[in-house]
Structure formats: C-alpha cells, structure tokens
Amino acid sequence: MRLGVCYYPEHWPESQWESDARRMAQMGISRVRIAEFAWSRIEPEPGRYDWAWLDRAVDTLARHALEVVIGTPTASPPKWLVDTHPDMLPVLKDGSAMQFGSRRHYDISSPAYREHCARIVEAMTRRYGEHPAVVAWQTDNEFGCHNTLPSYTDAALSRFRGWLAARYETIEALNAAWGNVFWSMEYRGFDEIELPHRTPTDPNPSHVLDFRRFQSDEVGSFHRLQADLIRKHSPGRDVLHNFMGFYAAFDHYAFARHGLDVAAWDSYPVPRTEVLPLPEADKHRWARTGHPDVSAFSHDLYRGVGKGRMWVMEQQAGPVNWAPWNPIPRDGMVRLWTWEAFAHGAELVSYFRWRQCPFAQEQMHSGLNAPDDRLSPGGEEVSRVGGELRAMQAWAKAPMRSKRASVALLFDYEADWVIETQRHGADFDYQHFAFEWYSALRELGLDVDIVSARDDVDGYRLVVAPTLPILPDSVVDQIERGANHWVFGPRTGSKSDTLAIVEHLPPGKLKSVLPARVVEVESLRPSLRPTLRLDGIEGEAVRWREHVQPGAGTDVLARFDDGSPAMLRRERVTYMTACFDRVLLVAALAKCVGDAGIDATPLPEGLRLRRCGALRFAVNYGDRERKVPAPDGARFVLGGPLVGPIDVAAWIEED
C-alpha cells in the first residue's frame, strides 16, 4: 500500500523542485509519475534533445528517496512534428480532421507517427532506462481519451484492409462472413472496402465489429512498439498504461498481452458518476461522493486486467474540471477512496496532481496543493492517510494480494462493441448493464472478481455474465466440466463471431447446458415495464425482454405476469430473459447466490465490504454510522466496529 503523485516539474520554477520533493516524502508519498506531456521540452526542435532539465528533475526526486515512473510523451506530439506530418492527425467518424492545440492529436495508425514514437521512446529509455530511481514506465496517456478512437484516417483504412486480408484470406470468405449479399454490398477485392462510416443508413454490423476489433489491435500494437523498447532498455522495470474508467473502445485483456506488468487506471469517482447513464436520483444522491460501486467496479476490473497487479495512477483529490458540473467532494472522500482502492488490491494510489496548475486546460482541476502551494483539503486528507499507513506498519507493507472472491463476473469488450453496434433499444449500454449486476452483488455484501469471459473461472462458486452475445466455447466447456453455478443475462449466446444471429437461434452454444429457444426479443421503451413477482418481491423488466421456450430439462423459476418466462434454470445454469429493475435484480441474484451456497450479507445504503489479504475493510459512503460485520474481538487496524459517515474501518480476518 503505497502513495504516489503525478508531478510536472516542467510546469514550475526549478527553484521549487527541491521543496516539492521533500514535502512529498514527508507526506508519505513514495512514487512520482513524470514527463508524460513533456515532449516539447525534451525535443524542442526536430532531433535536438534537451535532457538536462529532466536529468535534474529525476535526480531531485531520487535524492528524497522517491521512486520515479516515467511516462512516454506520445499523447502530446509537438507542433513541429504535426506540421511535418499533417496526415498524422486523427479523423472523426463524421469525416472531419482534428488539428493541433490540445492533446491526443494523432492517429494511432499513422506509420509516420509510429516511427517518431519509437524514436522518442528509444531516446528516453536509453537515457533513463537504467536510472536506479526509475521503477516503472507508463506508455502514452489514457489511450482513446477524447473520442480519438476509432480514428477514420486513410492510414486506418489502408491498415484495416490489410488486417481484413490477413483475417479472411479471400474476399469471398469476407463476403460470406459479413453476409454482404444482403444489400449488394459484395466486394471484389479487399481494396474496395471502405471504413464503416458516412453511409446513408447503418453499415453492415459485421463490418463495424471487425473495424472495432482492428482498432483495438491497433492500440495494442502501438503500445507494444513502446513496451518492447522499454523492455530492451530498461530491464526489470514495470511497464504499465493508465487506463480510464468505463472505457471499452479497445480490449484491455488483449492489450495486456502486448506487454503489461501492471494495469494502472485513473479514478475520478465524482465526474464519472455525473457522466454515467445512471438514474437521475442516483446522480443526485452520490453527487459529492461518487456512486459507492463506481470506483470499485474499475478496481475489480483492472485488477483482473493486470492479473492481480493494479495501481491507481491518477486518483481524484478534490474537485475536477471536466464533468458538466463539478462539485467539491464531501470531506473525507479522498481518504475514503484511497483506502477503498487498497481494499480492492491497489498496490499504489497516486494522486492527480501534486499541485493545481494555474494555467492552460486543467487550471480548474484541483491537486494536493493549491496553486499557492498550500495543501488543499484533499492534500490534508492524503497527509492523514500517510500517517495512518505509517501507524499500520507491517500491515501496510505486507503483500496485499486479493483473495479469490466467491463470485466472478465475466466481462467482455467485444460484448460492448456488439451491443453498441446493434443496441436494438436506444438505452441498452453494456457497461452500465454489467455495472448494475456488479452493484447488486456488492449490495449483497459480496466480493466480486471481474474477469475476462475467456478466462478460467475454476474455483469460483458462482460465475455471472450479465450478457455475452458472442459466447466463447471456453465458457460452455467450463460449465460442462466444472462444479460452479452460472447465471447468464439476456442476449447471451445470440451472436456468431461475425455478428450474425447464431445458427440454431439464441442462446446458441448455451443450449447444450440450458436447452431453450429464444423465439422473439424486444427492446422496451422506458414506459413499457412488464411486471412479475419473485419470492414475493415485485419487480419489472426494463429495456429488453426475450420470449423463450424452455427445452427439455429446463425449469422456469419465474414468469412475468403475462406468462412469459423470466428466469430459467437447468441444474447449475440460470438464465434471465430480461433486464430487471434494481429491486428485482438484487432478488434474482440473491436467489442464485444462495443456491450456489454463498452467504450474502445484505448491506445498508452506502456501506460496502471488501476482503484483501488478511484484512477486511468496510467503507461507508452513507450518512449514518453503521456497525461492521466484524467478528467479536476482531483486531482493528483502522477505525473500529462502528464506522461513521464517509469513514473506513479495517480489521484482521484470517482464513
């Protein structure tokens, strides 16, 4: 459990660096990320490098025993480079080209830009790769931010055609796979294919899905280009990237296979809650705290992406600047978010940023210090955490690997692309749907591991998949040979690998373990809400419902009031035929949790529990003091058995 901070020495007078480093160390900060937007200072003219200032900055930090994470500066190429290669600029879906003047003004497919990225990364890693203070490298910054993915450039088109040729080999195979006969969309060669945009009506969904896959691969290969150079010149250091919350434009599991030691992510709970498609009442209720499951969802997701290694690279430490409205977090939230991150297995919580920058785009984004260098309210909270960590001594330094949870939630990036390509109902959002399931399980007091739908889930008592339109073979294999319980949501198994309806109708491959035939599906306008009762609880379907005929051996656990089956089960496999409202979803999952032999601990509003290593944490987002479910006589290393509003407790709970 380490603290870190994002620091931009180039933004401040060099005279301030020494005191900055000293104060960081005093606060309990031990890691500092630098340099990821400094290209124009590192290479002020084409080919002329200026390392002197960065050498001094790294050395200053090192003198105070601070470990350094260097970011490659490829998210902000300088103007001279853009002027030399104007076709490196990204192009939006509507065909308009972006220009220089902010950041991320590059097309990830540009061959020229890739060359320059390799050049600058090679230069940086050669310079600092073996510096003893340097412990990790971050590639670029927040891939895809600001809607720069997908990019619709000529370079993207050219590489997409190559990608397709490699995937399908013959144009006939592609035409067949996409069903291009449908509207005379058949191509005679790969060079006839365009990017799937600016069509009078929807492009072929198979075309779109392959383009999304291609773009995802492009992000991976762009990262790999840098990761390989880092490995070569900076042996033994961690390679990471700082991902974003609720962002799925590329497959993070696949990305990780391109060279990643740690999945780092940037956590901004308050603006995230404002911009997610949550109900208005939730946005209001949690406006100053973030929704209690929003950060946890990403912690659990990225811990899976990093195969257990997860950092928070940027932690919100006060009000920010980028949501439609930007309220001040409630007192105590910065501390709460920090402990919550540790509870979910974060090795490092690094705050954004050391000091609020008074100029340029993010001047309204707070930091640990105000622009006048006094600690901000958030900075004061971090100091408190620093003290608490010191007081915890050994516990803070113990390996805090998360235990395998009892429940696994299967997450799938392709599922997001499939749903987005073919929502069928205007308000069907995959990530939000997965979040609803996650949140319901968390309200039941359960730890949840979010894992790839292609992972091995042996050892989990219960595996839930909100939806998996393209169902991997491995899932069915695991159901057949395993002993765990499974719950699937609607649309599961409905699509082939090329986004066609599966051959013998949905739920496709799932039929072998859950005989059923999805006869018809429907999306539901917000006012259409079919009702049912489950274990005495009244609930409604929202957004989506399927009419399913159960097959041999499949039981109907619940029916809608109009008679249509709502929950099906055969042995250890349960299928929900609709999206359920919150109350019904909690009831349905509680039933499955219980049937899987897991003890749930239904929690009051705002309280959440989480086991990590030998500790169990309780975090209280709510307004009332709560008693935590610690065993009598439990030893508390943080707080005590009563946890107040916006407070945290942790106690030892050996197996």
Next chain:
Amino acid sequence: MRLGVCYYPEHWPESQWESDARRMAQMGISRVRIAEFAWSRIEPEPGRYDWAWLDRAVDTLARHALEVVIGTPTASPPKWLVDTHPDMLPVLKDGSAMQFGSRRHYDISSPAYREHCARIVEAMTRRYGEHPAVVAWQTDNEFGCHNTLPSYTDAALSRFRGWLAARYETIEALNAAWGNVFWSMEYRGFDEIELPHRTPTDPNPSHVLDFRRFQSDEVGSFHRLQADLIRKHSPGRDVLHNFMGFYAAFDHYAFARHGLDVAAWDSYPVPRTEVLPLPEADKHRWARTGHPDVSAFSHDLYRGVGKGRMWVMEQQAGPVNWAPWNPIPRDGMVRLWTWEAFAHGAELVSYFRWRQCPFAQEQMHSGLNAPDDRLSPGGEEVSRVGGELRAMQAWAKAPMRSKRASVALLFDYEADWVIETQRHGADFDYQHFAFEWYSALRELGLDVDIVSARDDVDGYRLVVAPTLPILPDSVVDQIERGANHWVFGPRTGSKSDTLAIVEHLPPGKLKSVLPARVVEVESLRPSLRPTLRLDGIEGEAVRWREHVQPGAGTDVLARFDDGSPAMLRRERVTYMTACFDRVLLVAALAKCVGDAGIDATPLPEGLRLRRCGALRFAVNYGDRERKVPAPDGARFVLGGPLVGPIDVAAWIEED
C-alpha cells in the same frame, strides 16, 4: 384479397428454395416479391450478367403457382459502379458526401447513375418481362428512405438550374417571383444560383420550395425512366413502387402520373407510432399495436394515390429493428393489420419478409419464419389468415373496390413542404396535423377518402382540408359550383404559388366564398393554450392561432374566451382559425359532420369501422370486447357481433 411475401433467394442456399415456395403456397400466399437488392449478384462484374440463379428462382416460384413481382435493384448499386462514378454518391444538407456500405448510396440526379439504371432495368425487363409468372414490377425501393432526399450534389445543382430556367424563362422573372431584392439576393443569371443550404441564416423560402419541387420532379423522372422500360419490355404487367408511411419528400400524386398502376406501400405500425410526433401518452398506449389510425391513414392515402389500386408491399409481421425501441406486437396484431388493410381496399398484403435474415443490417427484423425456418408467431397468424381467406371463398375473391366515402380529406404534398420551410412554430408538422383531423373523423365512425387537393371531390358530402397554404383554384371552383360542405383549417389560402403571402392577405382565394381577413397569426409555445367552449365542450387551441376579422356574410360559430373568433362559417364553408386540441377537434368536426347531414357513429377507444365492397369491417385495437354496429341478423363472414380485444369482424352490408 391476396397474401404475398418478400423473398430473397440470393440470401439462402438454393437447396431451400423449393421447400420455401411450397410452404408459401400452402400458407395461402400467392405473390412473391424478389430481386430488389440483388444487383451484385445479377451483375457481379461490370457488364457481366449472371441470370442463371435468378432464372431458377423465378421458375421455382412459378412451379408452385406463385406470381412474381420483380423489384429493380437500383436502390443498392454495387461497389464497382460507385468506384467508377464516385460523384454518383448523395450529399447531405450539411454538405457531407455519403459513401458505399449500406444502401441508397446514390444521387437521384446523377446522369451517370441514371444511365446505369436504365441499362440494368433494360436488361432485367428484357430477360423477365414476358415471363408468365411475372405479374408486376417494383421500381427501386422506398425512394427517399434514410434521408437521401433532397440530395445536394453538383449534379442536382446543375439540373436545378435547368429546371429553374425552364420554369421562369428569365432571371428577372425568378428574382421577382422569389422576392430576391429582399437581402440583395438577386441573381444575374441562372448559373449564379446555388442550392439552398449552408447559408448563415434561412435561405429564401421561395428558393427552398422550388428546390423541393425540383427534387420531387427528379424522383418522378427517375421512376419514369424505369417505368417506360418496363412498359416496353413487360407489357400488361403492373408497375408499382413501394412507398413509405408518413413520408412526403416528393409529391406522390405527381409521381403517379409518371407511370404507376398500383400504389404499394410498406406498413410498419409499431415503429411508425414510436417515431411519429404523437403525444407520449399515445406512444405508450399503442406501443404494441400501433396507433389505431396510423396504418389506416396510409391505406386511405395510398388508395387515393393509386386511383383505387393499393397494395401493402411490406407488412410488419413481428418485431422490427429500426425504431429507438422495438417491442413485440401484441398477439393477434399481424392478423388484425392484415384484415384492416383489406378493409381499406388493399388488393394484396405482402409480408416482410419470408424468413428473418440472420446476417447483415436487418438481422433483428423478424419475418414469417425464424432464421431456423420455424414459423414465427407472426407467421402463425398469417397461416390463420390464409385459412380464413380460404373459408371466405367467394368473398375473398370478389372485387373489393372501396366505396366512395362520405368524407374526403384533402391532402397536399406542397402543403408539407410549405409548412416545413416556414413552420413559424417549432412543433407545426403538416402530416401530423392532417393525421389529427383524420383520426378525429375516424373516431366518429366515418370512412374517409384521402384525396389530392387538386382532385375532383364531387359526390362527397363533406370535404375537409386541415390546411392548404397554397390553395388551388380548383378548390374554390368546386366550392362555388358544388353542393358539398367544406371545412378548412388555419393557414389555408395564406401563400402564393411562390411561397409569398397572398396578395390581399389570407385566406386569399378562399375570401370569395368566405369573406374574412386574417389580421395576425401566432404560433403558441406548448404552455400557451387559449381556451374556448364549443357546444358545452371545453377545449384549447394549440400550436397556432389566427386573429381573423369576419367579412360580410361570415358568421362566427365560436369564439375563444378572449373574444377572438375560433370558427367561422358562411353557408357550406367552415374555417377553423386555430389548431384545436383533440377534444375540441372532435367536437368541431362532429358539428360540421352533422351539419353536412352525415350520421356519425362515435366509437369507443380502439374500435374502428370500415366499409369495403359489400363488407363492413370492425377492428378492435382496444382491450375490451365491443359490440359492432351491425344490423340485426347481419351475416358475418368473419367473427361475430361481439369483437374481442385485438380481433376483427366483418359482415355483409349491401347498399
């Protein structure tokens, strides 16, 4: 009363064709539409035709006594053609060019594309024109769909200039007609004129209206190009086009004069109800049935366009894919819609589509069969209708020409363009307004013929015109020499042929039969609702109101509570000075209906009546069983005197 289906042999293995055809025939289907998206299979390379597969498909259908309707494939030109003529792509109002990848990716004004259309249609009609199974030809598919009209290409500009030169002869005449002096918009020659888009503020409305007329003519001449070839090579077959519901981007009456035997249209009541500007309460109430007047409105409109000959070329047969939300229709709706179409005079009800296609853009659009070839719920209902038709024997085969209704509703495409060009109030929509009047009349139990505002309406007891901004001379002539009653809505007679205010103020030409002067007009924000009472019923004006001074001989039938006249009448001519809310509109029309000597039959929610040939039909969209107004002892050929929810009855009612 025939059943049909849309079928795409090219989407399926040839081994399936025979069984498909056999099953169609068994279900009672007798007509099959094919080929309208098959260009890439008919001409896979420039100039190389492949007829073999289509020959076999037609012959397979013919073997099962199925009659064939061939669609020309010009709505989906193949990629090789687009690459040869990239300037054939359409351009949106914002100036952005569309590209290949879906359908309708062509500009209707492109000379090159017109040539290729003529070539492919000539080839097809030569090949199949005299095939005995071929009974009709459909040109293209849903002209204007996906907002491809108007198209703002260079070709459109060039032809528009020519069209204007032909219309105005001299530029001085055009400048005067458009009032171009207004903002120094005067042109020195036709070649200075641009398309009316991308102007800092509104372009001249006269300019816009002429552009809309030009585009409408372009659609007509594009169709005629094909119709002439069909006539030449396929004598005796019906020429038709499949129009859309609530679509007015071209003048369908004028179009029909370019060579049309049957007005076919594509009926999707559920998504149509979702996307029309109906009140939210109506959208919810009728979400699974479609609004009870939505299909009927188009039936009655297109029966008029086809001079009595109307087909439903594509009938929704289950849930579709293209509305924001796509619920499953209530059980029985596919059958109900079918009988309703026959009741309104459809010669054919053809379902879209034979089998749900599991790939490409419309995979979430149901058909009569599921992708696994089992009948869908809609398919089951069609089978039932097939049986009912067989049971009706002679009645099903009798000529079912609609009787002239007692009421004519005047419809005018130019009225739509005028209102859209100059809404004045943000929520004034011509088609929706016409629909409100139609719906009110239908709620009164009346049959309504929707006819062109330029038609002869002799023989109708009552003629209603929701609005006719550009009032044809023929209307005034008919009022003066006829004996029928007339009701006009606001804005009637307000505009000249070039979209200027009429010379002596509105209601313009109507003054000769209804002396009055429209002093001022206003559009009303939704919260502004002037009130009045009419025959004891309280109501409100919405969206639009006029302050009118009645002239000599004109009576004020009703006044708003603030004293402003609401209904004026002189002899047989009534004028409403505002848009009325539903309650008031029904009351006002009921009054006029009664005064015209017509017996109304006010109907309960969801019930509708319709006379066709010697039969009278009752269709019940509602949730309660209703008694139909059949004479005692009437002979029912379908159902009986009590018609249940989502059910139909028909009895013989000789004159």
Next chain:
Amino acid sequence: MRLGVCYYPEHWPESQWESDARRMAQMGISRVRIAEFAWSRIEPEPGRYDWAWLDRAVDTLARHALEVVIGTPTASPPKWLVDTHPDMLPVLKDGSAMQFGSRRHYDISSPAYREHCARIVEAMTRRYGEHPAVVAWQTDNEFGCHNTLPSYTDAALSRFRGWLAARYETIEALNAAWGNVFWSMEYRGFDEIELPHRTPTDPNPSHVLDFRRFQSDEVGSFHRLQADLIRKHSPGRDVLHNFMGFYAAFDHYAFARHGLDVAAWDSYPVPRTEVLPLPEADKHRWARTGHPDVSAFSHDLYRGVGKGRMWVMEQQAGPVNWAPWNPIPRDGMVRLWTWEAFAHGAELVSYFRWRQCPFAQEQMHSGLNAPDDRLSPGGEEVSRVGGELRAMQAWAKAPMRSKRASVALLFDYEADWVIETQRHGADFDYQHFAFEWYSALRELGLDVDIVSARDDVDGYRLVVAPTLPILPDSVVDQIERGANHWVFGPRTGSKSDTLAIVEHLPPGKLKSVLPARVVEVESLRPSLRPTLRLDGIEGEAVRWREHVQPGAGTDVLARFDDGSPAMLRRERVTYMTACFDRVLLVAALAKCVGDAGIDATPLPEGLRLRRCGALRFAVNYGDRERKVPAPDGARFVLGGPLVGPIDVAAWIEED
C-alpha cells in the same frame, strides 16, 4: 423623444413611396432608416452604380420632412461579388464554409471584402453624405448575427497571427503567457499557431480568449473602416450601429471607441424572452409581453455604450418570425415598450418595419402596416403614441438625458468570454447572471446604470458586479479612494489577464480591500442546492459556490447551513460566494442597498419605475392595476396615479 421606422423603398412599387412618406409623417414618425440591404440595387453589376432610385427615395422622404438614416449595405454583398471572391465567405467553428443565399455571408477578416466595403461606403457617403435630409449613418447591420462571429477562415488565421505577434512580440512571451508547456503546446513561431477549434479536447483557454479578443478587434476595425469614410464625406452626421440584445461576441465598449456617436439597438422583447435561458415559468408568464426587465437591461446597457446616447433602431411592433414560437404581443405592448424605451433614455424609437414584406425570409415578421397597407394592431398603437407625444408638447422635446442612477452595475464583455471559455458548470451564463442581478435591483424599484467595468463610477452610492473574473486595476483603485459601496459576486478576481488563475489565488486583486482566500470552487448540478437563511429569508445557492476563508478584518454576514460563508464584508465591500436563487438574491442585494443608504421601493409583480430627465415613469407589465409611488399632487403628463395592466404613467418629479 422621437419616433422612427425602418423602410425599404426597393421592396415596393415606386408609386407607393409618396403615400408611405405622407402617412409616416402623419403618424408622428420623423426619422426613417433605409438602404442597408440594397447593395444589389445600388450596384447591380460590378462597378456600375444605380443611384437614381435611391435619390428619388431619399428626396421623397425629405419632401415630407422626414430625416434619413442610411445604412451601409455591407451585411448583404451581392452574388457577383461572392463569386469573384469565394474566400470572403465565413467559416463556422466546425470548419464548414457558408455560402450565398441569405445574409451575413462574409468573413469580417477578408481583405478583399474589406476593400469592397470601403469602395461601396465611399461611393454612398460621397453621394448622400451632405444631403440635408441625411442625419445619421448606420454601419452594416447587427454585427455577428446568425453566429457569424467568430469566423474561422484562413484570413482570420493570418490576421490573428499578426495580432498575436503585435501583442506578445516574441513567441516565448506567448508560450509563457498561455502556459503552453502544459501539454507540449509550445510554438516555435507565430506562424505555427492555429485557430482554436477542431481540437480533440478543449483548446488552451488562453488561446481561446485571445482569439475572442482578436475577433472583437476585427469587428471594431471593420466598423472603423466605414466610420472614417462617413466622418470624411458626411460631416456632422451621427455614426451608429444597430446592436442586438444579449449579444456579447465583441466588446461594445471598445467598439464605441472606433467611432460611434449613438448606440442603437434592436429590441425584440417577446422572442428574446423565449430564447434567453430563463426558467420555463418565466418564459410562460411573460410570453406575450417579454420579461419586464429584458428590454430595460439592454436600454441601460446601450445607454452606457453610447455614453448617454441610445436609440432603439428596430422596435418589435407585433409578432415576429424568428423564435421557436412567435405569439402575438398583448394589446398595448408596442406602446408600453415605446414609453419604456423613452423612460430609459432612448432618443428615438424606430419600428421594424414600415410594412410587413409579403415575400422572402421575413414575410412572417409583422410591421406597422399589414402587407395590404392597412395599419396593423401595432401600427395603431404607434399612432396613439404619436398623438401622446404631440399632446405632451415641450416634454417630448425637452432633453431627456438620464440622471445618474444610485446604482451602477459593472458589465464586462471579457467576463462573458472568460465564462464561456471556461464555464466549469454547464449552466453558467454570464449575461444571464448579470441579468438576474439587474432584475433583482429593478424589482427593488431602483434605477440602474449599466457601465463598463473599466469606467469611472464616482458618484454612484452602490456599485455591483455580478462577476468580474479579470478584475481591472481601476476597480480596486476606485474602491480604495472612493466612498461608495461595492458588491461583488463569485469568480470575481479569479483570473489573470491571460486566463490563468491569479497568482495568490482568488479573489486576486480584491484581496487588498477584502482579505480572503478562495480555497475551492464548485459548480452545482441543478439538483444540488446548498441552503441558508438571510435576515429570516430561506434561500439556496445554485450553479456555483466557493469555499472562502475570510482574512483579517473580513466579516461573515451569512453562512450556508453547512457552515460555509455565503456573504463576506469588509467595510464598504461585500462579496457573495455563490450564485443565489431569486429570493435570496433580492434579499442579499436589498441588504446591501439599504446599507449603502439607498431607499428601495420593492415593487409588485410586473411594475417597474424609471426616472428620466424631469419625468418619472411607471410601466406595468402585470395583470393588475397598481398605484404608482408619485408624490401627492404630482403632475402627470401621461396616465395617472393608477396604472392599469399593460399601461404606463409619467409624472414630473423635479429634484
């Protein structure tokens, strides 16, 4: 107090001109604006001028003793000019070029267009500059209308680079001032700088602010080009421009220094109320009258811009055409608006337009006459005002210079640009916020002078500044050496001249008179409304709140219920830390007004008072008769002590 009218002789048969002029004079109109859209008639071919018709038009007006205001026609260049210089067309922020077909189709930075403007203005001023009937010149028409500012052309970019080079001298200075190091946005030369648009995320706010300043200067120099020619060829005549209401895309105070004698503006209270970001309840309540403070705000603003000289160049005289909905004003409003304008110091109230034009874009915009030449209801009201003015005799002719009000409201165009560049909260609108303060003061019965934040405010008892992010030094100087009371709203003093956070934190320079430190700021979603009580009145913060630590000598006058200070004061300086809801704002300002020793006269709904010269006016926008606060025995020159709904009174109130 004069009446005027906008007249377009080129739109009407010459035979009508004489009667038009005679009727104008009879109605009491004495000034006529002409020619501002007549370029195509003045110069029908390149270089060929046709003066004859305009000579006759001016002479016709002069024969009836009407004074003429000539508008330069540069807002509507003819097509032939656009075809010669296609790069004179404006470009929108999204990069799309506009085209000919309406008006304002020019880029204010185009060198070629500026040349042609100079040419046509020189020709016109040479022709009419010394005509005895010509008393004033209006340049162009409504600069910036239809979102034509800013314009993103190549010409703008070129001139912007020059403007920046002149402002910063070296690129290093610019990089430092903008903080370009932030995201490697550093430039190596001025020719590397782009316009601040089409960036993946927000461009640097300093970049945007300088671009807004540049564009504002461009408007000024464009106007100056014409003003200088007018001065040269038409000595002694007033130079003016007709500004718009609630429009701040250029700095009108700075503009006035480019050569302006009178600030004229175009007053459309009803549509303005519809389009302003007012609460829905207000839009409904005042839908037919305009909000009672909407016109007054602009009167008081433009009176300040014109250094006391203000005209209403275009006064709404009936329903218009350009809002989403366009209701008919209530009877009496045209008269009320006229007297209200005089009460606020208008020298002239000129109606738009003489006669409703039946053709082209504004055919649905009413005038004093209907298209059939009968007086419209608004025209009747103007006739009545003409009679009232005649009856008032000397009072109508007396110099009606407004007295200095007791309260000055500081207005600042840069404040608008700063807030718009960096709203931080989605609904923070500077002009609306300033309007809320103005309206609250007016409800307290006070006259308000709106003055530039850079003006000398000596003599005002109370000076209020809703917000001044960039606080001029002169304000602090005046506080220190003056005796008046000051009230500042949140965000004041928060930004440097280059839109960075001020060096020692907000409120920046204000600290010298109000020691305090703004620790954190927040924008508030509409549902987040921190509460407080002030003098027993409950209220809420909306949109924005600051957490402020008061410094030595600064008192906390009010705190939010959560303890955070809401109002701070040190001696004569008060600071509100949040945006207050209406009730709270009125209470807070009432407190400050009282403490400043000013007598407030809280007014009932819809009633407003205004002193001008020796007269005091009461205007009643409301529905109930009200007693005006005239001294006993006051002599009324208009109405009497009871003023009815939609009526006006005026009495003599000597000092």
